[in-house]
Amino acid sequence: MHGTRTRHRRLPTAKPLALAAAAALGLALTPALTTPASAVTPTAVSVPGTFNSEIGCTGDWAPDCSQAQLTPRTDGSGAWSRTYTLPAGSYAYKAAINKSWAENYGAKGQSYGADIPLHIPAGGRSVTFVYDPVTHWITDDVNSRIVTAGGSFQSEIGCSSDWAPDCLKSWLKDIDGDGTYTWSTEAIPAGSYSVKAAVGQSWNESYGQSGSPTGDNIDFTVPETGSTVDFRYNSTTHVLSVQTEEPPGPALDGTLGALYTPTQTTFRIWSPDTSQVSVTVGGQTHTLRPADVAGYTDVYQAVVPGNWKNQPYQFRVGSNNVRDPYARMVKPGTTEGIVMDVDAIEPTGGWAPTPAITKREDAVIYEMNVRNFTIDPSSGVDAARRGKFAGLTQTGTTHNGVKTGIDHLKELGVTHVQLLPSYDFNSTVPNWGYDPLNYNVPEEQFSQYTAPEDRVREFKNMVNEFHKNGIRVLMDVVYNHTASKDVFQNITGKYYHQTQLSGTGNSIDDSNPMVSRMILDSLEYWVDTYNIDGFRFDLIGVHQYKNVDQWAKYLQAAFPDRTLQIHGEPWSGGVDDPQEAQKVRYGTTPAIAGGHVGVFNGTYRDAIKGGTRDQNLGYMGGSSSNASSIALGMRGSPLATKSTSPLSDPWAPAFAYDPEQTINYVSAHDDLNIWDKITYSGVTGGPTGRAGQMNRFAVGMVLTSQGIPFFHEGDEFLHSKVVNGDYEAAKNSYESGDHVNAIQWSEKSANNATFRYYKDAIALRKSTPGLRLATWEAVKNQMNTTINGSVVTSAISSNAAAPTGYDTVVVYNPTTNPSSVSMPAGNWKKVLDSNGATDSTSTTADPLAVTVFKKS
Structure with missing residues (x-):
């Protein structure tokens, strides 16, 4: 080896041995080892390493050794340096601040970064070390150059x-x-x-x-x-x-990302861990510098003169190209954003008014997937538009003489469509898209176009055409996790939870104020720029309920005339949450009532149909053991005592401060849809027999309960995801092909009687104020619910001034026998039975059916 010797590393790169031992003993270490110290002028800088004994220290890796201390420069640079003569050998070192390991920097200036290798050739040589306290770069004139x-x-x-x-x-x-x-x-x-x-x-x-x-x-x-x-x-x-x-004009107010004007673009990104931030646009790289932006911290900014409209740009943090979390458009398959003037892109013909809605309890929500709804040729949609945003709103389409597409939705009578993820996601379609990449970018696979402005306009046109046809648009948003940690990790690990709450290994941590702000900014962007009418949060239970309350209150105040609909799943990804009391659960739902936030009522769902993937049929199968749970859900799951204080039980079934807080459903994209659940459980008779009647019974309860009804695409004509008897694929079909998930419009004509029932029940809900009570007090005072065996009956008054002047009676009868109903005084007509709309003076409630009577 020509006299050289290899020095073995004596310390781990993550933390020094003394601190590692303390951590192993459970001792508290402050500050946290992964957190860099604040950028203050150091009083001492040393180069502890495996050569310390060679320069006169008593041992290696000695941050407090006087011989290892660098000298502050006198040239005004703020840098520290020192030159040593080292013998031949292979060494390693780092920079330590203020003679301890509490703050240290390794390769590429990273806090607690990797050891820096140093190889001295035979004969030895002098080595100059230099440290910059701004970037924390520690280097030497062997590995690099000064x-x-x-x-x-x-x-x-x-x-x-x-x-x-x-x-x-x-x-x-x-x-x-x-x-x-x-x-x-x-x-x-x-x-x-x-x-x-x-x-x-x-x-x-x-x-x-x-x-x-x-x-x-x-x-x-x-x-x-x-x-x-x-x-x-x-x-x-x-x-x-x-x-x-040349010096640019003043930076824009506003958020982060690429903020465009015709004369300059302001580029901003959050970088709490390093000041090594740049952006490349037009072939030139620009250094970002700290910026004081109201409402944000640790923001870096460059204002680049010129007109950069529709041009790609690339942020770089440290040594990594990173995506812009605020990007309005991206170059697919890359981390490059595209500078956009999104506000200048109008939908064709200009914006139409948003469909009016008096109160949120008036909503009827239809969940759908952009691709599934029109990809099959039976949709009647033009080939180029199938499975695209534009396909959702093509009018005049039919199949076998029945309406399809948006005309079908209008015929059905829904007020809102809820789109499964439609922002930029990682997977290829067919897939549901619950793997986010770019939260503010329409998914390119759902667009007919490649040009950025055309893609923006197509999404705006979709929303606008739904509005023209009287239907509001909700977005399914997935702020609880990303496709992988690679999405944001190279910017900072502070985007992510230490505990993987979403079950995907990359949970977003909105307890960090800047992450919470990113989510709020994204929500506001979709409402303001694309005219979105509200959001369904995937796993809203991962989020802090106080943050959700803040987001919702802000949006409702910022858009007071929009009656935004906001709801989500009040659970996490099947894991224990050490901060459960701070998260959205049934028990914390009253505390977010001020922002008009609702949650999916899984308790009521399970009471009606049993489990989501098992063969237990619950109340719809004739069970009398859960009639009290049905009665509670029928009333909108109201709190026992009205209060906005969190409940002691996070899973309390009586949680709603207001009926709008319960989203009632028996079928969604996850798990078995309602028809497959019924057939999986062995119910026979087909669409016209007991199985079909059970489907109508289940959805009839959803559409006549207090709260907001919700159902999944195709439920209204018994769409099945079971192919060749494969129920396992149907239980979780998120990545199954079109042969499983695509809507087959021939099912509508084949099961038109079921469609007619859904249509009739929706029309009845819309025309019956007693089915859409708007307050906790109205439910308490104007609704009298009784249980007789397994039959649940509610008499309802729509008039707060006459709370016992009942004008609507709803009966749920899960048995195989008709049930005689004792009606309040007055003349009554049966208006809904097991087959749909009816006009009868009978006071008998059908078996396995929802029966509704109205005072005539």
């Missing part, structure tokens, strides 16, 4: 003289190790200057024009005081390039 821009401007920026190669005020750094050394400044006054690249803090090695050691000085001009001057040195070609930019 490059300065020496020139006629140096005295203007604070060096003692011009042409001073040893003044590190103009130090170029290669923090990411790619061989390109950079430095940017705004401190050079307007004027004409010359410069060369100096290596090793002397003129012994220097480069001028064209990277030549004998080249002429490189001339450059600063047009205005305050202009940005960027210096870049290529260590392979030795070319030093200088680029100047």
Whole structure:
């Protein structure tokens, strides 16, 4: 080995042994080892490493050894440096601040980063170490070069003289190790200057024009005081390039991302862990600098002059290209965003009014997938539009003489469509898209177009056409996790929970104020820019209920005329949550009533149909054991005592401060849909027999209960996801092909009687105020619910001034026999039975049916 020896690393890269031992003993360590110290001027900087004993320390890895301490520079740069003579060998080192391991930096300036290797050849040599307290880059002149821009401007920026190669005020750094050394400044006054690249803090090695050691000085001009001057040195070609930019106008107010104007674009990103942030646009890289943006922290910004509309841009944090969490459009398959003037893109013909809705209890929500709804040729949608945003709103489509597509929805009578994820996701379709990449970008696989502006317009047109046809649009949003940690991890790990609450290994942590702000900004963006009418939160139970309350209250106040609908699943991904009391659960739902936030009522769902993937049929199968649960759900699951205080039981079944807080359903995209649940459980008779009647019974309860009814696409004509008897695929068909998930419109004509029942029940709900009570008090005072065996009956008054002047009676009868109903005084008519709308004076409630009577 020619006299060299390898020194073995004596410390782990994550933390020193002393601290590791303390952690193993359960001792509290402050600050947390993964958190860099604040950027304050250090009082000492050392280079602890495996060479410390060679320079006179009593041992290696000695941050407090006096011989390992660097010296503060006197050139005004703030840097620290020292030169040592080291014998041949292979070593490793880091930078330690203030003589301890509490704050330390390794490779690429990373806090608690990897050890930096150092190989000294045979014969030994002198080594100069240099540390920058701003970027935390610690380097040496063996692994890299100490490059300065020496020139006629140096005295203007604070060096003692011009042409001073040893003044590190103009130090170029290669923090990411790619061989390109950079430095940017705004401190050079307007004027004409010359410069060369100096290596090793002397003129012994220097480069001028064209990277030549004998080249002429490189001339450059600063047009205005305050202009940005960027210096870049290529260590392979030795070319030093200088680029100047005129000072831009003032940065825009607003959020983060790429904020466009015709004369400049403001690029902003949150970077709490490093100041090494840049953006590349138009082939030029611009350094981002700290920015004071109201409502945000740790934001870095560059204001780039020019018109960058529709141009790609790339953020870089540390040594990694990263996506823009606020991107309005992206280049598919990359981490590049696209600068957009989204507000200037109008839907064709301009925005139509949003369909009016008096109160949220008037909603009837229809869940659908963009692809599934129209991808099959039986949809009648034009081939180019099938499975696309545009296909959802094509009118005039039919199959076998029945209406399809949006005309079907209008015929059915729903007020809202809820779109499964329609933002940019990672998986390829067919897939439901619960793997987010870019929260603010319409999914390109659902678009007919590749041009960014066309994609934006197509989504806006879809929303607008739904509005023109009297239907509001809700988005299914997945802020609880990302497709993988790679989505945001290279920006900062602070986006993610330490506990994987979503069950996917990459749960978003909205307890961090900047993550919470990102979610709020995204929600506001969809409402403001795309005219979205509300949101369904996937696993809203991962989120802090106080944050959800803040988001919702903000949106309702910002858009007071929109009656936004907001609801979600009040559970996490099947894991224990150590902060459960702080999360959205049934028990915390009263505390978010002020923002008009509702939750899916899984308790009522299970009482009606049993489990979501088992063969227990619950109340719809004739069970009398859960009649009290049915009676509670029928009343909208109201609190026993009205209060906005969280309940002691997170899973309390009586949770609603207001009827709008319960989303009633028996079928959704997850698990077995209602028809497959019935047939899986062995119920016979087909669509016209007991199985079909049970389907109508279940949805009839949903459509006549207090709260907000919800059902899944195809339920209204018994759509099945079971192919060749495969119920296992049907239980979780998120990535199954079109042969499983696509709506087959022939099912509508084949099961038209079921469709007619859904249509009749929806029409009855809309025309009957007693089925849409709007307050806790109305339910308590105007609704009298009784249980007789397994039969549940409610008499309802729609008039608060006459709370016992009942005008509607609803009966749930799960038995196989008719039930005689004792009606309140007055003349009554039966208006809904097991087959749908009817007009009868009979006072008998059908078996296995919802029966509704109205006072005539």
